[in-house]
Amino acid sequence: MNQSVGIRALAVNFPEYVLTNDHWKKNYPDLLLKLEQKNQTLQLFDNESQQNDNWVQAVKPYREDIFRGTLERRVLTGDETTMTLECGAIEKVLQAAKLEINEVDLLISCAMFPERLVIGNATLIARELGFRGTAWNMNASCGGALLALDHAVYAIQSQKIDRILVSVSCDYSRHIEHTNPFSFTLGDGAAAFIVEKVQTGEGLLHSYSTNTHESCDVVYPKLSVDEKGEIKLLIAINKETVKYVTSLLIKYFQECSTKVLSQSGIKLEDIDFFVLYPPTAGYIDFCASELNIPKHKTIDIFPQYGNISVTSVMAALYHTAEQKKIKKGDLVMTYAHGFSGAAAAHLMRWGDVALGAVPPTSESLMKLTTTVGV
Secondary structure, eight states, rough: OOOOOEEEEEEOOOOOOOOHHHHHHHHHHHHOOOOOHHHOOOOSOOHHHHHHHHHHHGGGGTTTOOTTTOOEEEEOOHHHHHHHHHHHHHHHHHHHHOOOGGSEEEEEEEEEOOOOOTTTTTHHHOOOOOOOOEEEEEEEETTTHHHHHHHHHHHHHSSOOOOEEEEEEEEGGGOOTTTGGGGGOOOOEEEEEEEEEETTTEEEEEEEEEEEEGGGEEEEEEEEOOSSSSSEEEEOOOOTTGGGGHHHHHHHHHHHHHHHHHHHOOOOOOOOOHHHHHHHTTTHHHHHHHHHHOOOGGGGOOOOOOOOOGGHHHHHHHHHHHTTSSOOOOOOEEEEEESSSEEEEEEEOOOOOOEOOOOOOHHEEEEEETTTTT
């Protein structure tokens, strides 16, 4: 029997600046007017996803909303970077766990996007925080957090490593123009978690993952030159293949949720809470309908944060725990997918998980606190 391994501490870290929809209303009124007119004829999903009634009903409330359900997004300003966000999250999680950085054996960084695209953030973080252990980068796009947890668990169960620190970050706002409507739904943020041996029966119980090769041509990086003459990496969308995004959003969730349950032998009704990655407004409602579970067993952070890529599922897990929606002994399903990366579902038994400091609140976050579980 394998040693039980799981998350022992979890923290989040976000930029201070909160960008609301008023930013576009005040600065880009002509753009919004144009988008409102275009919105009348825009097809939000392809014919295949149109046949899924759960999907159609879940996204219907956002059909006429230009901001697609997003109320706020945290965005980097000034000297903030993915590295400073990750370092902040790491400091918070170490404080919560009452550990020093060099009591960790391995550091894994998953950044979307790292400060140095080829090298990644891991060794930069190690230099900044004085970490002397092994540090490496991992990329599974938005699915990276769960894949990193998988690898951390396997490494510790091999008896070669005792404690692993994973940090994840997203800086979408630095890679898309504010005049691109896609930017309305994107934000920035970071999370960090510590993985080690836990009490028998707790931690990660089962996982399932798959690659997402069908999505490789949907979103891709594009090099541009900014006003300072410096090369800038932008997020580009293929107007032809993006038509099939909704079908893939449905496909990956159906596959991962079905397989993780069937392979584990765990019954759906025995799961206490579902922490799922929200790439779009309505997606959590869709997932709840697909599984035929009550919505109060889910959490939706999309209106408050937008899509924050690899950080999303860990931020949702943090808020779930911080709001005491899960307790020690609860069975939790997590799910995330990343285009041109991986999709994964986990089943874990929640234990004594130390939480980092609560991020600064806002009116929207206060609403999240009061509406979850209703």
